[in-house]
Amino acid sequence: MTAPLPAVEDLRGYTAFLKALPYPAALLTQSPSGLHVLVGNAEFFSFVEDQAANELLDCEDSQRRQRNWRHRAQAMFDSQRRSDRFELEFHDRLGLRAYSCSLTWVEEDDAQPARLVLFTATDRTSERNAESTLRKELMTDSLTSLPNRIGFVEQIEGLAENGRPAASKATYAIIGFDLVRFSRINESLGAMAGDELIITVARRVKSVLRAGDVLARIGGNEFAIFAHVGHGLSEVLQIAERVRKAFEAPIRLSTYLINVEVALGCALAQEDSDDIERLLRQAQAAVKRAKKSGALEVYRANVLREALKRFTLENRLREAIDNGELTMVFQPLINLQTGAVKGFEALTRWEDSVLGQVSPNEFIPVAEESGLIVPLGRWAMCECVQTLADWDRRFGETLPITMNVNLSPVQMVRDNVPRAVEEALRYAGIAGNRLIIELTESALIADPDKTRQLLGALQAMDVTVAMDDFGTGFSNLASLQSLPIDVLKIDRSFVTDMIGDADKIAIVRAIVSLAGALGMETTAEGIETPDMADALRKLGCHFGQGYHFARPLPPQEAFHYWLERSAAPTI
Structure with missing residues (x-):
C-alpha cells in the first residue's frame, strides 16, 4: 500500500534546500492517483512550462515519452532502480535548450523506506553550443569557409545515400582538382598572395557549380567537388569543362595577372562503393595522373593499386636503407x-x-x-x-x-x-x-x-x-x-x-x-x-x-x- 503524502510542515526543510539550488529541482512522490510534485523551486516550474509549451526534438510519440521527465520519474518509482540520468532537448522562444537530468532517491531514515525522488535539470545549452561551434570549426577550412576533408566526407555521406536510387547503380562522382605550379606562385609572391589565390579559386569554382554540388578544400591547393551525375561520365565532363573555363581569364594578385592552370581527375561511384573516403582517394590518384597528361583523368582500378604499391615500396625502401639491406x-x-x-x-x-x-x-x-x-x-x-x-x-x-x-x-x-x-x-x-x-x-x-x-x-x-x-x-x-x-x-x-x-x-x-x-x-x-x-x-x-x-x-x-x-x- 502506498504511503500517504507528507504534510506541508514536513517539507519545509526541502523547500529551503530547493530554493537555494540555481537550477531546476523538485521533490517527487507517487500516490495511487499518480506522480506528484511535492515541492519545486521557481526554476523548475519555469522549466516545466517551457517544455510543455514547445516541441520536443524527438518526432515519434514513443521517443517523446522516453525523453519526458514525468515518464522517466514514473518508471523509476515502478522499477525501484537506484538512480536515472537522461538528456532532454526542446525548442523554446530563445532557441534550442539542452538539459542533463537526474533522478535520485531521498533517504529519510533507516527505518522508513525511501518514497521521495529528487529531480534536477542542469542547463547544458552553452556547452552544446560550444561543442557545435567547435565541431563546425573542425570541419571547415578557415581560409575559404568551405568544408575541409573531414567535413566534406561527412557531408557527402548523407548526400550520396539520399541520391542513390534503390536497387540500381550509384549516380554520383567526386571530381578532384589542384592548381598546377601553385608552389612557384607561393614562393615568388609570398604566402599572403598564395592565400588570396586560393580564396579567388574557391569563389570562381563555386560560381560555376550547380545547386546541390558540394565544393571542399581538402588540402593546401587541392579541392574536391561532389556531384550527382545521372548521366554518368558525360555529366562529369560538363562539370570539369565549366571548372576549366572558370580560369580562362587570369587572376589578378596585387599588380600581377596570374594564369591559373588546374589538373582535374574524377572517380565515379560503383554499385558497391559505400566508402566515400576511398572514392576521394581514387579521385586524388586520378588528379596525380592528370598533372602528367594535362587532360581530365578518370580513375581506373589499377591507378590506386599502383599508388598503394609505390607506398609499400617506399616504406620497405626506407627500412632497407635504415637497416643496411641494400647491396x-x-x-x-x-x-x-x-x-x-x-x-x-x-x-x-x-x-x-x-x-x-x-x-x-x-x-x-x-x-x-x-x-x-x-x-x-x-x-x-x-x-x-x-x-x-x-x-x-x-x-x-x-x-x-x-x-x-x-x-x-x-x-x-x-x-x-x-x-x-x-x-x-x-x-x-x-x-x-x-x-x-x-x-x-x-x-x-x-x-x-x-x-x-x-x-x-x-x-x-x-x-x-x-x-x-x-x-x-x-x-x-x-x-x-x-x-x-x-x-x-x-x-x-x-x-x-x-x-x-x-x-x-x-x-x-x-x-x-x-x-x-x-x-x-x-x-x-x-x-x-x-x-x-x-x-x-x-x-x-x-x-x-x-x-x-x-x-x-x-x-x-x-x-x-x-x-x-x-x-x-x-x-
Whole structure:
C-alpha cells in the first residue's frame, strides 16, 4: 500500500534546500492517483512550462515519452532502480535548450523506506553550443569557409545515400582538382598572395557549380567537388569543362595577372562503393595522373593499386636503407684499345624479404619522389669508395682503376653534393681522381648556373664528371662546351644492333668526333658481342661496358675479375 503524502510542515526543510539550488529541482512522490510534485523551486516550474509549451526534438510519440521527465520519474518509482540520468532537448522562444537530468532517491531514515525522488535539470545549452561551434570549426577550412576533408566526407555521406536510387547503380562522382605550379606562385609572391589565390579559386569554382554540388578544400591547393551525375561520365565532363573555363581569364594578385592552370581527375561511384573516403582517394590518384597528361583523368582500378604499391615500396625502401639491406654490384669498364680494366661502375641492388628482387627501375623513381634518394645516394657514394679502399688493402697497394657512381638529379637539388663527396673520399682515404660522377643530360642542363657551381666544386677535388646517356636528352653544344665535363657515355640505344646499321654507326662516329674536339673521352654502354667491341674500337671509342665483358659483379668477384684481366687483358 502506498504511503500517504507528507504534510506541508514536513517539507519545509526541502523547500529551503530547493530554493537555494540555481537550477531546476523538485521533490517527487507517487500516490495511487499518480506522480506528484511535492515541492519545486521557481526554476523548475519555469522549466516545466517551457517544455510543455514547445516541441520536443524527438518526432515519434514513443521517443517523446522516453525523453519526458514525468515518464522517466514514473518508471523509476515502478522499477525501484537506484538512480536515472537522461538528456532532454526542446525548442523554446530563445532557441534550442539542452538539459542533463537526474533522478535520485531521498533517504529519510533507516527505518522508513525511501518514497521521495529528487529531480534536477542542469542547463547544458552553452556547452552544446560550444561543442557545435567547435565541431563546425573542425570541419571547415578557415581560409575559404568551405568544408575541409573531414567535413566534406561527412557531408557527402548523407548526400550520396539520399541520391542513390534503390536497387540500381550509384549516380554520383567526386571530381578532384589542384592548381598546377601553385608552389612557384607561393614562393615568388609570398604566402599572403598564395592565400588570396586560393580564396579567388574557391569563389570562381563555386560560381560555376550547380545547386546541390558540394565544393571542399581538402588540402593546401587541392579541392574536391561532389556531384550527382545521372548521366554518368558525360555529366562529369560538363562539370570539369565549366571548372576549366572558370580560369580562362587570369587572376589578378596585387599588380600581377596570374594564369591559373588546374589538373582535374574524377572517380565515379560503383554499385558497391559505400566508402566515400576511398572514392576521394581514387579521385586524388586520378588528379596525380592528370598533372602528367594535362587532360581530365578518370580513375581506373589499377591507378590506386599502383599508388598503394609505390607506398609499400617506399616504406620497405626506407627500412632497407635504415637497416643496411641494400647491396652494391660492380660492372667493369674496359679500355677498348688495350683490353685492360679501366674501372667499375657501382650499381645498387635490393632484394627485399617480402617483395623479393626489386629492380632499380622500380625503386629509384620511388626514392626520388619520396626524397629517400638523398640517404640512398650518400650510402652508395660511401659504399663504392669504401669498396675501392678495401681492394687496395687486399692488393697491398693502390689499384690503377677508377670507380663510377651515378648521381640523381633530385639529389643534386636537395643535397649538398660536394660535401657528401668530400666526406666519402676522406673517410675512405681515396683520392678524388679515382672517382667518376655520372650525371644525366637532363640533370646537367636543368639549372646551368647551379650545375656549373657543382661541377666546379667536384673539379676542385679532382673528381671526374661523365655525362650519362648522351644523345638521348636535349643538351646543346653551347652548354656541353661551357661545362667541365670529362667523359661522354654513349647511350646503349645507339650501340645495340649497331652492326649493319649505317645510321647508328654514323651517330656513334659523330659523338666520338665531338668528344675528341672538346677534349673529352668516350664510353660506350651495352656492348654485347665481340663485333660491337671491335667496331667501337675502330671508331675511336675509348672505353666500353656490357655483358660481352661481364655482368655486374659482387665486390669479391669484381676484385678477382680485375686480377685476372690485369694478368691477361683481352677485348
